[in-house]
Amino acid sequence: MKSEIEDTDGRGATLGVTPVAAGVEVRAAGPSGELSLTCTPARARELAAALVRAADEAESAQSAEPVTVKAGQLRRGDVRDGDRAMTVEAVRVDGATAHITWKSGAGRSWTQGYDADAEIALRRRG
Secondary structure, X not given: XXXXXXXXXXXXXXXXXXXXXXXXXXXXXXXXXXXXXXXOHHHHHHHHHHHHHHHHHHXXXXXXXXXXXXXXXXXXXXXXXXXXXXXXXXXXXXXXXXXXXXXXXXXXXXXXXXXXXXXXXXXXXX
């Protein structure tokens, strides 16, 4: 699994996680270099749990009020407000229509068309 992230200076970087032998390799690569770490599966689960807790705390610290954005101004990573997590995967504006590709928390993707000026309530900006 690889994820696009940013370093502390806002420059693009990647974080990769791969099973290796009897462990898990975590590899971070950015403009300033690369770092590779290997840990046990149990330690990898602890790290994953810590990341989930930190993400939950960061989201809780944000405003409880959803942000409203025009469909044509959505961007990758925006999370729609509602009972189920839906994240913007891609946006294509064609005239007055915004074609938004969503990804569910279960990993399913679909594209939906909106009037480019339609207001979309977001839980958070990506």
